Amino acid sequence: MISFSLERKWAIIIAIVLGLLAVVLTNVYFRQKEAQLRMATKPVLVAAKQISKGAVIDYNMLAFKVMPVKFTQPGALRARELAVGKTALVPIMPGEQILATKLAAPGAGLTLAGKTPPGKRAFAITFDPATAVGGMVRPGDHVDILASFSKQQIMLTLFQNVLVLAVGQQMVPTAEAEGVGKRTGTPKKSTITFALTPQEVQILTVAMEHGRIQLTLRPPMESEKALPSADLSNLPSTIDLNTLFQFYIRRPKVEIPSVEVIRGLKKERMPLPR
Secondary structure (H helix, E strand, O other): OHHHHHHHHHHHHHHHHHHHHHHHHHHHHHHHHHHHHHHOEEEEEEEOOOEOOOOEOOHHHEEEEEEEHHHOOOOEOOOHHHOOOOEEOOOEOOOOEOEHHHEEOOOOOOOHHHHOOOOOEEEEEEEOHHHEHHHOOOOOOEEEEEEEEOOOOEEEEEEEEEEEEEEOOEOOOHHHOOOOOOOOOOOOOEEEEEEEOHHHHHHHHHHHHHOEEEEEEOOOOOOOOOOOOOOOOOOOOOOOHHHHHHHHOOOOOOOOOEEEEEEOOEEEEEEOOO
16 A cells, blocks of 8 residues: 555656656747747848939849848848849838839839829820929929919919929939939920829819919928818719809808897798898
8 A cells, every 4th residue: 555655656756747847848949949030040132222212223222131030021032133123113221121012113113104193194284484383393292283264353272282293204303313403493384294183184174274274382291281172072074164163162151131030939030121
């Protein structure tokens, strides 16, 4: 009986020791794996210098940087050949990882169609410097488009915060163009191209036929509308000048002098004779 009791105790002690040993070994194993993962590195393609939006990538713009695996971004490229010759869709800072999503096929995004936002249309008008902030508007700016109608003696703010896609043949922002960037001088008569919805194109076309278009330049960080927007949801597909006025002009209500008359439990307002 005593012998059986001792054997049982030893078995329990051995089981406990083996359990603790398994826990310790498992802990050591996971610590080693964690250290390996921490130390695991791989070379990643990064920008050797600042790359401007729209720039065509060449070998001198790229470099390799050894980084821990856990710090590499999804889509990071690992070969120069995958980036050289492609176009940067966004500015890339020095040391920043080169991602496939930040590059486009050669020439992609550099055409006017590639720069036009989805749902918009590129629409060009001819302008004089006097009507376009003295010719100081540049691609990438945002403007408000106004229309003045001399016969009706009306000035309307048609659209606000409109993106300028191009001025003449220039489609890149002036800060990214060589030898350009100074807003000086008064250019000759040229064209300016906006990003507008198909409905806005119709409205602007009608306004151009009957009035004069002018632009105001917005500050870079200001996107909110300075004036209440007209509700254009019910505009018909074909727009004429009268319809345009109907939706844009809000004539002030003329208040007629009146007096409140109480008849029993009813109240009504009667206009006073003029």
